[in-house]
Amino acid sequence: MSQQSPNGQTSTPVSGVDDGAHRRLGPRPIDRPETDPVLTSTFGRPDGVEGAFARGPEVTPPPVQLAAPPPEALSTAFGRPPYGDELLQRPPGDTPPEPEVDPVFWAGKPAGDPWRDPGAGAVIGPPAVTEDTPAKEKKPAPGPQFSVPELILGRRVKPTSMAILLVVVLLIGAAGGLVGWLVGRAGNPLTDAEVTLAEVAPGKERPAGSVSDISTRVTPSVVSIEFKGTNIAGIGSGVVIDGEGYVLTNDHVVAPAAQDTSAKLTAVFTDGTRAQARIVGRDSKTDLAVIKVEVKNPTVLRFGNSDELKVGDTVIAVGSPLQLSNTVTQGIVSALHRPVTAAGENGGPQVTYDAIQTDAAINPGNSGGALVDSSGTLVGINSSIRTETGGSVGLGFAISGNQARKIAEALIREGKVRHADMNINVKSVSAETSEGAQVQNVPAGGAAAAAGIQEGDVITKVGNRIVRNAAELTVAVREREIGETVKVVLARQGRELTVDVTLKSD
Structure with missing residues (x-):
């Protein structure tokens, strides 16, 4: 195609590039270096093939699967409107109108809003404070405050009137308190707020020979005997009868510890001292045994003459019934020379002894404890009870003190007793x-x-x-x-x- 130049000459375009002055430059010479025969044989076109790729077998494309028509709801919402032929995408060459330029709020020419028009230039706004800004107004001074009478009564009151009002309020309060006090006294006539109970000035008199005096002297010489082993545990009582630490008790108290090598005997004194005990000797026929503890200066309980007891004499039992150590109970001699028998421990010989019967409360744990007379001397070793309920019913038995002393001496001397x-x-x-x-x-x-x-x-x-x-x-x-x-x-x-x-x- 021919083009006419501005000077009226006609020129024929040739292949090349426009240099900006409506002149065409010729193409550059093609530099084609020689190819390597090895590469040509490897990557060259095979013989007999004219095109870039070898033609393969003719393949008939599968029929096009048309999509199902969209649902009516989607067509209504997203489809082309029924009127007009405008597409969602504007056709090429359709330039949108220029956006309106918002005017600025200061003097000068209007400029585009940079937030709405990306092509608008940056604009520096006016200063925050101008010379025409009025000076800051001063806060008014606080006015006078209300007084208490004005705040309460809503108006000013004379001081004398205020004082009279205060006196009236106090009188009304006092009258109300007096009425309440009178009503309270009249409501419960049996009470008296001014009562003071009389108290005896001297303390309780405890004469020599009283139960309190006897228990004070006896309890330090009565110990709790605990035995604990792998499968056994229990508690009984004992009486210190010699200053070397010999303790007299029942055989059935120490028998479990003697039969179980894992068990240990411990004597617990009233002051909390605990000492390990060793068995000196046992007499299963009379249910008596002697153990020894290593303590310094123990309190020793003296033996009395049990043959001098009479039915009706006062006696006191001391021991650890039901694991309650230092328990003191009082009673009388209910009977003398009461023969008592019991089965032996683990098939041993039958237990038989001459007993003192008493109604002083004796329970399990009292075994081996002391039965003392009104002078505080040992007249028996508490040993058993007779009951149908398992508890004390006032039928307790103690081995007579004279027999217990004879057997204890034999056990300490020889470790055994012959009868x-x-x-x-x-x-x-x-x-x-x-x-x-x-x-x-x-x-x-x-x-x-x-x-x-x-x-x-x-x-x-x-x-x-x-x-x-x-x-x-x-x-x-x-x-x-x-x-x-x-x-x-x-x-x-x-x-x-x-x-x-x-x-x-x-």
């Missing part, structure tokens, strides 16, 4: 005219066989003590000494006989 014995087996019998202990077996070589006692004989008396049952025969014989000869009264085939029996050891 006087007739070497017979008996049972309790009762008839209309008499009662006693009937002989069941007379072993050869024993004291009874040597005295001529036969099976079937009923023993009714040993020395001066009447025998009513088998247990009483046992305690009557144990009161004697080994080797002592004693007169025994018995009934044989309706006749009463008296024989001399020389007692032997069990």
